Amino acid sequence: MTSTPLPLSDASRLSVAPMMDWTDRHCRHFHRLMSRHALLYTEMVTAAAVVHGDTARLLAYGQDEHPVALQLGGSDPALLEQATRIAADMGYDEVNLNCGCPSDRVQSGRFGAILMAEADLVADGVAAMMAASQVPVTVKCRIGVDDQDPATVLPDFLTRVSAAGVTRFTIHARKAWLQGLSPKENRDIPPLEHDLVHAMKARFPHLHLSINGGIADLDQVQAHLDAGLDGVMIGRAAYHDPSAILLDADARIFGDGTPGDAVAVVHAMLPYIDAHVAAGGRLGQVTRHMLGLFQGRPGARMWRRHLSEHAHKDGAGTTTVLEALGHVTVMAA
Incomplete structure (x- = not known):
């Protein structure tokens, strides 16, 4: 890019x-x-x-x-x-x-x-x-x-x-x-x-x-x-x-670069999530926008479910996101 x-x-x-x-x-x-x-x-x-x-x-x-x-x-x-x-x-x-x-x-x-x-x-x-x-x-x-x-x-x-x-x-x-x-x-x-x-x-x-x-x-x-x-x-x-x-x-559409990777996007979001949570924000404020990221892929339902059930909890952060991501990568393996 x-x-x-x-x-x-x-x-x-x-x-x-x-x-x-x-x-x-x-x-x-x-x-x-x-x-x-x-x-x-x-x-x-x-x-x-x-x-x-x-x-x-x-x-x-x-x-x-x-x-x-x-x-x-x-x-x-x-x-x-x-x-x-x-x-x-x-x-x-x-x-x-x-x-x-x-x-x-x-x-x-x-x-x-x-x-x-x-x-x-x-x-x-x-x-x-x-x-x-x-x-x-x-x-x-x-x-x-x-x-x-x-x-x-x-x-x-x-x-x-x-x-x-x-x-x-x-x-x-x-x-x-x-x-x-x-x-x-x-x-x-x-x-x-x-x-x-x-x-x-x-x-x-x-x-x-x-x-x-x-x-x-x-x-x-x-x-x-x-x-x-x-x-x-x-x-x-x-x-x-x-x-x-x-x-x-x-x-x-723009003729620039190669198609991206959804798993890489999740990892790229982690520093942003860390900073948001450290500033007093809630994980769910960010991850609610990420629920559809794996739409149609194996593990997508568990990705959505894990984030929906855990992102609102006290202390939820990047570990919660990586746990949700595990459902996708395991299904893809």
């Missing part, structure tokens, strides 16, 4: 989606050990929390996570500008505005997917964000919400927001139903419209467009790239089966 992170336009050929309660700093450190190049995203953090909350805790990340992007939620241009300036000062490589999350809490705060109906407000927000620093500002959106016609609303949204200066968008290829579907249902029930996202690339060739939604393996990633899209963002598949997505990503 090379040691120099790629430019964001190249790194975003494959990215791991921002996922609430999942893509925290422990998860990102783990994912970075599997891919040097994939672009990683934080969980969504509201601009108000960044400006008025415990910024050091909310935005903490490790230097080895680069390239790493902060995803913000919000619609107030002044707060978005302040939050972007803070993120830039902390060294984030990109700041992304969430225009896709369908949760009730997000709707009540006038951000997330509801902003698909307020393109001009989004344009004002991203303009303020770009005025705050030289850090790239991007947008993650849906193809539409509720009764909107995606074929009409999506190109209008891209036109209005890109006129404010944004050139990189990640499009979740599902409509969000803010009335009648839960956030979980919104990840599965609305039909995927990958063809519409490809049509947007043809219509806006000057924009850097990534696709998100229902993409489960690197074969599908490569197919979307070969068809002309600039990037692919993977969410749940990268979390639940990280080896299948990330261990081969640098070799297959």
Whole structure:
């Protein structure tokens, strides 16, 4: 592997989606050990929390996570500008505005997917964000919400927001139903419209467009790239089966290096785990993100079971992880 992170336009050929309660700093450190190049995203953090909350805790990340992007939620241009300036000062490589999350809490705060109906407000927000620093500002959106016609609303949204200066968008290829579907249902029930996202690339060739939604393996990633899209963002598949997505990503998607090894990743995590536990952290805060590492391999069930049963106990640390790993290596022998 090379040691120099790629430019964001190249790194975003494959990215791991921002996922609430999942893509925290422990998860990102783990994912970075599997891919040097994939672009990683934080969980969504509201601009108000960044400006008025415990910024050091909310935005903490490790230097080895680069390239790493902060995803913000919000619609107030002044707060978005302040939050972007803070993120830039902390060294984030990109700041992304969430225009896709369908949760009730997000709707009540006038951000997330509801902003698909307020393109001009989004344009004002991203303009303020770009005025705050030289850090790239991007947008993650849906193809539409509720009764909107995606074929009409999506190109209008891209036109209005890109006129404010944004050139990189990640499009979740599902409509969000803010009335009648839960956030979980919104990840599965609305039909995927990958063809519409490809049509947007043809219509806006000057924009850097990534696709998100229902993409489960690197074969599908490569197919979307070969068809002309600039990037692919993977969410749940990268979390639940990280080896299948990330261990081969640098070799297959970025043409750099050879496929990684899951057992080696576990050993590479041990110093990080030692430091976390020594600082008063709990083992389970880290290993909960590692449960899917051996998905589909002999011993995977016992790996998950051992960590699930023991990582929460007082004194649990790297010995617990190595004991869990023993179930995998014994089965593989």
